[in-house]
Amino acid sequence: MGCKKDTFIKEIFLFMISCCLTMIWAGPVSAAIYSIHLASYKTLDQAEIDLSKLRSQGFAAFVSEADVPGSGKWYRVYSGKYETRQKAAAAAEEMKRKNQIDKVFIHLLPRIKSETAVKAVRLKEPDRTRSSSSSVVVVGNKTSKRYHLPGMPFYNKVKTYHRILFRSEQEAIDAGYYKAETGQETARPESKQKQFSKKETFKAASNRQQTGDEAKKTAPQKKEAFKALIMGNEKLMPPPPKLVDAEKSKDEVFKEPDEKDIMEPRSESALYNKALDELKEKKYNQALTTFKEFISRNDTGKEWGQRALRHMADCHYWLGKEGSKENMLIAAEFYKNTLANFPDPRKENALTYYRLAKTYEHIKYYPEATRQYQNLIAKYPDSPYAPEAYFNIGQIYYTDGKYSQASESLIRYLMKYRGGVNAKKSFYLIAHSFYKAKQSANAEVWFREAQKKWPSIAAMPKELVLDYGFHKISLRRFDEAINAFSAYANLYPNDEKIKEVLMLLASAYRQSGQLSPALAVYDRVIEKYPDTKEANESMLAMASMGVEKPGIKVFRFLNHIHYYRDPMDTYDTLIMKNATGDIGEEAMLQKAATLVKKGQGRRAADVYLDFLRQYPQSKKVADAAQGLKTASSALIDEYYARKDYLAVAYVYFKSYGAVALQADEYPQVNKIALSLKELGFTDDYLSILTRYLNVAGDENIRNKVSMDIAEGLIIQGKYDDAQKNLNVLAAKTSVKKSKMMTEIQKYLAEIAYRKQEYDQAVANYAAVLRSGHELSDPGLIYANYARSLNERKDNAQALQNYLTAAKYLNEEKQKKASTGITYKEIGDLYLKSNNLAGGLDMYNKALASTTDKELKLWSQFLMGEIYLKMNKTDQAQNIFAQMKVASGPEGFWTKAVDFYIADSKWWEKYGNTVKK
Incomplete structure (x- = not known):
């Protein structure tokens, strides 16, 4: 044991010596x-x-x-x-x-x-x-996709709702952000750089400066981007990246891993090999059974056991893709258990993460699918499934309606894998995401770039074509919209949306001013799809074009051109065929509008009224009411100018009485109210003013209407109500020192006069006359002031104001009746004071100033009385004879004259005796 230990120490010592020698010699050898x-x-x-x-x-x-x-x-x-x-x-x-x-x-x-x-x-x-340190806080702008480092001009100026923070510059770059004052690799076109920067690429090594021809080619691109940008306050994202090989994305698609391509060594177990063969032959249920049997055996090793578990998950995965949700859920659990029991790093786990994500994507559990794709990218970035994971994250956001995140993710995919197999689809999904997010400028940039790379509409995903057309219409690029809708109609003639597409195509032609093709498409819809909603809409559109642009030269083969040439008949046809529903309603409204355009206001008003009676619950009631008032307004102006008050009242009862009033309709309301007052329709006069007062917004107009209502109440004898309204008005600060205050005092004086409260009337009239404001009807004011004074027996002042009233009334020639009465009342005062000559003069003036028969006869009678007092019997008899002829043998004035003459004679004969 000791010998072995010594040997190990010697080996370590020798290894360390060799490392040192390598470090010493490495400099000279590898300079x-x-x-x-x-x-x-x-x-x-x-x-x-x-x-x-x-x-x-x-x-x-x-x-x-x-x-x-x-x-x-x-x-x-x-x-x-x-x-x-x-x-x-x-x-x-x-x-x-x-x-x-x-x-x-x-x-x-x-x-x-x-x-x-x-x-x-x-x-x-x-x-x-030195800004790339991980210790600094980097400020990003979510709208411009730029990041700012400490010390840069806009580091502290990014608004809170635009701001995103990163722990390092690298984190900002990984998130798809670019350094401020730079573009994707160069500066923003509009930024002002003091230092010119330039990139030497291999493609541009021999030609580093752009030639004049190249500048001309790029100018239209910049112009189009600018056109899109000025449509709103949107900020353009970084420009679409250049693809390394657009053809690759045109011809290839990502192929999902298939078990036939599985490369693994053959097992020594025949049972395992049998199960694997069954999996490759797509006999998934059999393979499941065989793999279960293999795992249950005691001699199954750990390595082959984990492979069997993965393949069992695959069996459930493929069964789930065939339509079994239960198997898809089981597959998810198998994959999760596999990753838990055989943790990373393992080469096989890349496919496991991919299929786990696909499983969640299939069952529409998008957050978890996204998370598993992100795990795949983070743990196996070099895996062949990583590019598809990047793309699928963006596509999931798109499918889930998270369009801002979708565009950001797909742009990140394109930046990392330029020319990947999903590049074409990514371009269109990015463009469509911007469109859905209402970022028209960015949508236009990406749609245009995609069209340059793949010009055919057939290259566009089918589900995007319609929105692409809508997008072009929103930019008023009608020719491009026409190309899109035409291509769709030709590529998918039996599509369930074909009728809608043809209608969009016709509308695009119409909006672009190409009316003949538009009529041809509408005619085709009517011909091919009769009695459908689209056919009726086509008839309606053709009739509308016939009103707006009659006389267009059209193709000879159109079988339904009469709908264009006779719009009124088309409207009637549609109204009869569609008694209920949107088509009938729209046809009726367009018919009425056409009548207004032709100057047939009364007929138009009748059609609008028919609409309101026939479709009281329609969503277009407001349109009909507005149309009715528009047609009626012109009639009211015309009739009121001619002083045809009865005609104005007729229009009111037919139209304005049937619809709600609006705040901006005071001119028409005032004309209607004055006409009704002239006709003596006081109830209706008050009704329209009260209705309007509920919607009026302008304070001055509200005050004027309130005053008019008080006048109507006075006419009706509702003095207390009128006085209440006037007192409310008088309390307003805006009224107290205005001319309107004088008008209020005038009406309050008239109310007091009518209520026989003469002292109050005298005080109010005196206040009116002292105001110094110009009076609207001074003759009547002075006359009523005089009458109030007369009632108080203040004859001298009464006479003075009567004479002033007569002066004004004589100038206001339209008020003959009031002038005649005033002269007669002055004559009465003269007669009371025994001023026979003055009285005779006033009665003569009354007789000349009035057309009222009764007033004339009264004046004549009093003139006869004065003549008798003046002992001018012949003149008196002459006047009395005229009265008796005018009144007739049994008339009141014949009897009155006879009685007066007989009475006078009796007093002449017996008066002295009676006095004694």
Whole structure:
């Protein structure tokens, strides 16, 4: 035992001596290394970005400083350190085979320089160049996908709702973020850089500057991206990456691992081999039974036992894919147990993680599926299933409606595996995710890039074509939408959505101004799918086009062009055929709108009213009501201007009385109310004003309407209600010092006058006249003021105000009736004061100022009375004779005159006797 121990110590001693000698001699022997040159940059910042990416992908990358004759200092990025050129070349060829590089460049580097170059440069650079330390907090912007390091201009300026924090710069890069002020590999187009940076790629080694022709080619791309960007306040994501080989993604698809391809040594157990053969022959139930028998045997070893368990899980997995959910759930448990009992790292576990994730994906348990794909990527990044895991994570987010996460994950997949088998589908899913997330600008960029790579619509996943068309319509790119819908109709003529697609195609033609093709498509729908919803909608669309654009030249073969040429007949046909439902309702509304357009407002109003009666529960009631009021509004303006108040009232009872009023309709409401008041329809006048007051928003208009309501109440004799309304108005601060206060006092004075509260009336009228405001009807105000004074027996002031009233009323020629009464009442005052000449003059003026028969006869009677008092019997008899002729033999005034004359004669004969 001691001898063995001595021997072991000697071996260790010799091993340590050899290691020391190797370390001493390694310097002189390996003074230089060979490395694969990947790229060159003008600045260290950009070189470090590429360096971080390469290291995150597992490359032994480093940066070396180089002085290039004629170009100055460059920072070159290398991968690997090899003792011989042959080893470096072999590694480079392997990278080229995997499409990781285009050309092979091997450089010989001094070992000391390659290891110290970056450190030396870092010491010379400012602190900002040393930003990749894991100890700093990196601030990311979720919208722009840029990260900011401490000391950078916007480090503390990223808004909270945009901000995401990373523990290191590498973590930010791994998450798909790019350094601020740089693009995917270069700066953002719109950022202003003080330092020009440039990447030396192998493809551009011989031509580092873009030629004028190339600039012209890229200009339209930038223009289109800008057009998409100005549609909203969206920020563009990093531009789509260039694919290494787009053809690969065009022709290949990921092939799920099949048990026929299983490469494992044959077992010494015939039973195991039999079970494996049954699995390969897809006899899953038999294979399960045989594997169970194999595991139950006492002589089964651990290694072969774990293989059997994996294959049993596979049997359940394939049975589950055939439709058995129960087997799929069992497969998930088998895979989980396998991973628990045979932990990582194991090469076989990569497939186990993949199928466990697929199992959860199949049963739509998406969070767990995503987690298992992430486990696969983290633990077996070089596995052939890792690319599909990256893609499937994005596709799961897409399927689950998490479109922002879907686009980010799929972009990460494309960045890592440029030209992978799912690249084409990824491009379209990213574009569609942006569309679903309402990021139109980003959607447009990715759709356009996908179309450039795969121009045929047939290359697009079928389920995306319709939304692609919708997206193009939203951008008003109707020609591209037409191409999409046309391709869909041709590729899938028997698809269940074909009628919808044809309608979209016709609509796109119509919106683009291509009306003849639109009519042709609508005609085709009617011809091929008669009596369907789409056929009716096509008829409706053709009729609408006939109203908007009559006289279009159309194709001869159209069998249903009459729907376009006779829109009114088409509307009537649809209304009769579709007594209920959306088509009939829309046809009726379009018919009414067409009548309005033709200037047939009354007919249009009748159609709108029919709609409201026939479809009271329709979702389009508001449209019909608005259409009705639009048609009625024009009629109201026309009739009111002609002072045809009865016609205005007719329109009101037919239209505005049937629908709710809106706040912005005061002009029409006011015209209707004034017309109703002129006609004496006070109840209706108050009704429309009260309805409008409930919706009016403007304070001044509300006050005006409240005043008008008080006026209506006064007309109806509801003085207390009117007074209450006026007092509420008068209490408002906005009213107290305004002209409206004078109007309120005027109405309060009139209420007091009508209620025979003459003292209050006199006070109120006096306040109105003292206000200094211009009065709307001064003649009537002075007249009522005079009457109130007259009732108080204040005859002198009454006479003075009567005369002022007469002056104003004489100027307001439209108020003849009020003028006549005022003159008659002045005459009465003169007569009371025995001013016979003044009274006679006023009665004459009353007679001339009025058309009222009764007022005329009263004035004549009083004039006859004055003439008798003036002993002008002939004039009196002449007037009385005229009255008796006008009244007739049995008329009231004939009898009144006869009685007055007889009474006068009696007093003349017996008056003195009575006095004695």
